[in-house]
Each structure stands twice: as structure tokens, then as C-alpha cells.
Amino acid sequence: MAKLLMKGNEAIGEGAVRAGCRYFFGYPITPQSELPHYLAKRLPEVGGLYLQSESETAAINMVYGAAGAGARVMTSSSGPGISLMQEGISYLAGAELPCVIVNMIRGGPGLGNIAPAQSDYFQATRGGGHGDYRVIVLAPASVQEIIDLMQVAFDLADCYRNPVMVAGDGILGQMMEPVELGEEKEIEIPPRPWAATGRMGGEKKLINSLYIVPEELEQHNLKLAKKYALISEREQRWEEYRLDGAKLVLVAFGTAARICKAVVDRCREEGLAVGLIRPITLWPFPQKAFEPVIEKTERFLVVEMSLGQMVEDVRLTVNGRRPVYFYGRCGGMLPVAADVVREVKKLYGGEGQ
Amino acid sequence: MKKVFTRPRSLKDIPTHYCPGCTHGIVHRLVAEVIDELEIFDRTIGVAPVGCSVFAYNYFDCDMFQASHGRAPAVATGIKRVLPDRVVFTYQGDGDLAAIGTGEIVHAAARGEKFTVIFINNAIYAMTGGQMAPTTLLGQKTTTTPYGRDKEVNGYPVKIAEMLSVLDGTAYVARVSVHDPAHVVKAKKAIKRAFEVQLANLGFSIVEVLSACPTNWGLPPAKALKWLAENMIPYYPLGEYKKPAEVG
Numbered sequence A: 001m002a003k004l005l006m007k008g009n010e011a012i013g014e015g016a017v018r019a020g021c022r023y024f025f026g027y028p029i030t031p032q033s034e035l036p037h038y039l040a041k042r043l044p045e046v047g048g049l050y051l052q053s054e055s056e057t058a059a060i061n062m063v064y065g066a067a068g069a070g071a072r073v074m075t076s077s078s079g080p081g082i083s084l085m086q087e088g089i090s091y092l093a094g095a096e097l098p099c100v101i102v103n104m105i106r107g108g109p110g111l112g113n114i115a116p117a118q119s120d121y122f123q124a125t126r127g128g129g130h131g132d133y134r135v136i137v138l139a140p141a142s143v144q145e146i147i148d149l150m151q152v153a154f155d156l157a158d159c160y161r162n163p164v165m166v167a168g169d170g171i172l173g174q175m176m177e178p179v180e181l182g183e184e185k186e187i188e189i190p191p192r193p194w195a196a197t198g199r200m201g202g203e204k205k206l207i208n209s210l211y212i213v214p215e216e217l218e219q220h221n222l223k224l225a226k227k228y229a230l231i232s233e234r235e236q237r238w239e240e241y242r243l244d245g246a247k248l249v250l251v252a253f254g255t256a257a258r259i260c261k262a263v264v265d266r267c268r269e270e271g272l273a274v275g276l277i278r279p280i281t282l283w284p285f286p287q288k289a290f291e292p293v294i295e296k297t298e299r300f301l302v303v304e305m306s307l308g309q310m311v312e313d314v315r316l317t318v319n320g321r322r323p324v325y326f327y328g329r330c331g332g333m334l335p336v337a338a339d340v341v342r343e344v345k346k347l348y349g350g351e352g353q
Numbered sequence B: 001m002k003k004v005f006t007r008p009r010s011l012k013d014i015p016t017h018y019c020p021g022c023t024h025g026i027v028h029r030l031v032a033e034v035i036d037e038l039e040i041f042d043r044t045i046g047v048a049p050v051g052c053s054v055f056a057y058n059y060f061d062c063d064m065f066q067a068s069h070g071r072a073p074a075v076a077t078g079i080k081r082v083l084p085d086r087v088v089f090t091y092q093g094d095g096d097l098a099a100i101g102t103g104e105i106v107h108a109a110a111r112g113e114k115f116t117v118i119f120i121n122n123a124i125y126a127m128t129g130g131q132m133a134p135t136t137l138l139g140q141k142t143t144t145t146p147y148g149r150d151k152e153v154n155g156y157p158v159k160i161a162e163m164l165s166v167l168d169g170t171a172y173v174a175r176v177s178v179h180d181p182a183h184v185v186k187a188k189k190a191i192k193r194a195f196e197v198q199l200a201n202l203g204f205s206i207v208e209v210l211s212a213c214p215t216n217w218g219l220p221p222a223k224a225l226k227w228l229a230e231n232m233i234p235y236y237p238l239g240e241y242k243k244p245a246e247v248g
């Protein structure tokens, strides 16, 4: 199969179309604009619809309507827009509707800037909107992985009737890499007996997240919690890189993980036993990746394009059994490999504790 | 014997939670009768708002969505774009549609979304305890305008029917009232037209219904209807603000 050079943001669009997504509602924001540009062209070709909304609040509620009506549907944005979408994401989770939300994270808080960042980790993995709920979060690290994960994203959304977020950063959206698209397959969307499509002779259906009786809402929340526990058990995804005999384990996702791979290689060349765990699901956090490693390694170093957010999940997972350190750049700055190597050398062998 | 009055098929046979004298119930009934008469029950999808009518999804027997506060027009947009051959309507209060959801209603109308909006203007936020709404009249006392709405502080009431009728995407815009039987009959006619406009694919249709909230107005039901006629109608004139030739 021939390889194609594709931009990350466009790959998200192509991946979505190939995963059977036919509806996109969105509002422009940098650095994800190539995605709506791509879909505005591509979706009509496959009989789908691209609709530009008047705001992110409207976009996510259009997604709510379309998802409840039984469509495979997606929206995308970046930090400030995702903040506005949180209302709708909470409702989607409450009403158990499947959809995919892309966040190409930029620097914040506030208007911040348009440079790549990972500082929406808390927002993505802790709910962000109101109430007890979870969103599955996938974090690709290459253009090829974007293509593959878009299918996974839509399938997980359907399987668990839950919103799925694909979290990247500006760099991932902008970079071009060769990808293999594979055969375009006819996608069969799983039946949606719960969708409110008009009764058409059948039972009445209701898309709703209101449970005015506390006992009923508690039951609903407990049912959701059970689902989240099942997702947590079954859907943890990660990549391991050169963990053999690692005395220091780096933990990083997305673009930061790419930089950390270079760090691992450089360290290994110098005889330092360093490896990497790259979470692919940010929620559920891949705790299973750590269990076999904790007893064997001496310490962890978490590298993020933020002031330290995922490091909290690593600390929860390691639970005091080994020291966990953090190195991060923020505001759109990238961790430079040489700086991370210096950080590793400081910690390696126990210094800096 | 000939049956002359019966419960519409589209309404469930259960008691509503509305206060005595509230006109939400009348409007529900009108919408249900229209759905029955147009024989669209089976392919109709309703969107309930946040507000006193939040449980409308329990009363209408068709498929229903509950939308977040003000967002019903966006939700309806999503539904109708996915299912263009279904009949979609939203049911929204004035806090819902004319305050938090102004953006959604204006742009759904401007896009000419082919669904029908039933807009209940009772000049107050009822569900949350009688606060000022964008539609509250000047001088009207509410829990957040205890001295009466003052234009210097709160500005002027919003006239939705007039506002939306200037947009090219709207096909049918009417304002009706349900304070007496003659007006109820007219209201039903307008609601029917609005649905017919949708069935003919002509564009966005909205019926603003002047409605009573005896509880939060602090008036007994009969007096509330009188207050509506005497105070609301002069500020919110009734009539068809826009209609396509096809539905004459």
C-alpha cells in the first residue's frame, strides 16, 4: 500500500470519515483549523454534513442532538472552545450518548496562546463539566496513530455509549508524516435501539440526563460508575519503550513522549538504563503499565508540556513505592531533549532525591 | 353517541405538575392536537427545555430530548440535520429562549433550520422562583426587581417575534395568546401553520405564546389572565409577523 504525506489535523478528519463519521459541527479556533477545513470538503463527498455553528456551546449541543438521533458525529476545538463545550459534554455523558471530541491543546489559561501544550490534561481527565462523570481520553503521538485511533475512538464511544476525547497538541496537528491509510472499508454503524428517531410504530424513546428524585439519580450515577470501572478494567492502553532493566522510567504522552524517546535512546547510548511508558489512554490512566515496572525500577520522571498534571496520576499509581519526579515546560514551550537528559542524569543513581 | 372532545393521542394520560391556572398545559394540548391532526405523531421528535416545562418530555408521547438551558435550538438542529424527514419541535420558555439561549435561537432562525419552535412568554423566570426575565415588562415586580423593572437598570423587554421576523431564514413567525377561548382557537391555528411550514420544508417557524404564571405573578388564575390581556398584549402585539404565501 502506498504511503501518503499527511498533516495531523487532516489525518484526524480522514480517520473520522473512514471510521464512519458523517456529521461534524464546529467553531473555528487555532491550532485545529485544518481539521474543519478538511471535513468541509471531505464530508459532502461521502454524503455527510459539515456545519459551522455560532459557538462551541451550540456545536456541542448540535452533537448532542445528532448523537441522540443516532448519528456517528464529531466536533473539534482547542482549550478555550473545549471550556465552552464542557456544559454539553456533561449532558452527553449524563444521557450516555456516543460522540468524539477532538482537543488540539494550546497554551492557557485564559486566551493563553496558540502554541502547543498539554495543559488541558486535568480538564480532559477529571470531567471538566459538572457532575460525576468520565470521558475516555486518547492521546496519539504520530500522524499514523491518529488515523488508527480515530477508528478506536468511534468504536469505544459506541461500545460504552460515552463521549470520547482525542487529545493532541498543536504540533501533532501541524506536523506532516507519511501514513498508510489502508483500504477504505464500508463501516457498519452498530444498531442504536436507544436513539430517539421518531417512534415510527415503536416504543417512545427519551434522551435525557434529568433524574429529579435523588434515589434515581444515585442509581443512575452508580450505573455510570460501573461502566467507568469496566472501561478502566478493559481499555487501558499504553506503549512501552526500552523498559528492559530500566533504573529510571520516563512517563510522557503525545509530543512530549516523542521527545522522551530520543532522550531514552541518547541515555542508553551513554549506558544509562532509561525507559519510557507512554500512556495512550489518559483516562483510563494505564495503571497496568506500571505494576510490573514499579518494583524493578528505582524512580520515575514525568515529562509534560504543562506545569505538572499527569504527574498526579503517576503518583497515585506508584503510591509512594518509588519517588516520582517532574520536568515540564509550559506556555507553548517544548521540553528540549538535552534538558531532559540533564534532568535524567541529575536523578539517575539517586542524586537529587 | 358522537365523541366531541377527547385526549389527544400525542399527550400521555398522566397528570401534569403545572400549577392551577398555568397555561403551559393549554399549550401542550394545542401542540398535541396539531400533531394528531397532521398525522405526524409517529415521526415527530420534541425537545424539552429547562424551566417549568422541563418535564414536557413526560407529557408528549412522541420521542423526546431534554436539552440544556437555552440550547434546544442547537439540539434540534443536530436532530433535524440527521433526520430531515422527521418533524422536530422545541418547546422553550422566555428565560430559556430569550436570555441564555439567544445565540442559539437567532442562529437557528438565521440558518433557516426546518423545525418549529413553541416559545412560552410568561414574562418571568418561573421555575427558579419568579426572577426577572428578558421579557419582564417595565414596572413589573419580580423577585429580582422588587421595585419594578427599571429601564435604567435592566433595560427594555425583548420582543422576540419582531426580532426574528427580520431574519431571512425565518419562514413563519407569529405571536398568539391563550388568555381566553377565542385566543386559544387562534393560537392553535398559528401552531398548526408553523408545523405546516415545516412539513412544506419552507424554513424556520416559531410561535410566541403569551402565557400566564399565576404563581409567580402572585395573582389568582382568573386575574392572571386579565393581567396578561391588559398588560402583556399592548407591549407584545398579537399577529402573524411573517408567513409564506404557500400557507396563506
Ligand SMILES: Cc1ncc(C[n+]2csc(CCOP(=O)(O)OP(=O)(O)O)c2C)c(N)n1
Residues within 6 Å of the ligand: B050, B051, B052, B053, B069, B092, B093, B094, B095, B096, B097, B120, B122, B124, B125, B126, B127, B128, B133
Ligand atoms: C445553565 C443553567 N443556568 C441556570 C439554570 C437554572 N434555571 C432553571 S429554569 C430557569 C429559568 C427558566 O425560565 P423560563 O425559560 O422563562 O421558563 P419558565 O420556568 O418561566 O416556564 C433557570 C434560570 C439551569 N438549569 N442551567
Ligand code: SF4
Residues within 6 Å of the ligand: B017, B018, B019, B021, B022, B023, B024, B052, B122, B126, B127, B212, B213, B214, B215, B216
Ligand atoms: S410556576 Fe408559573 S409557569 Fe411554572 S407551573 Fe406554576 S404557573 Fe406555570
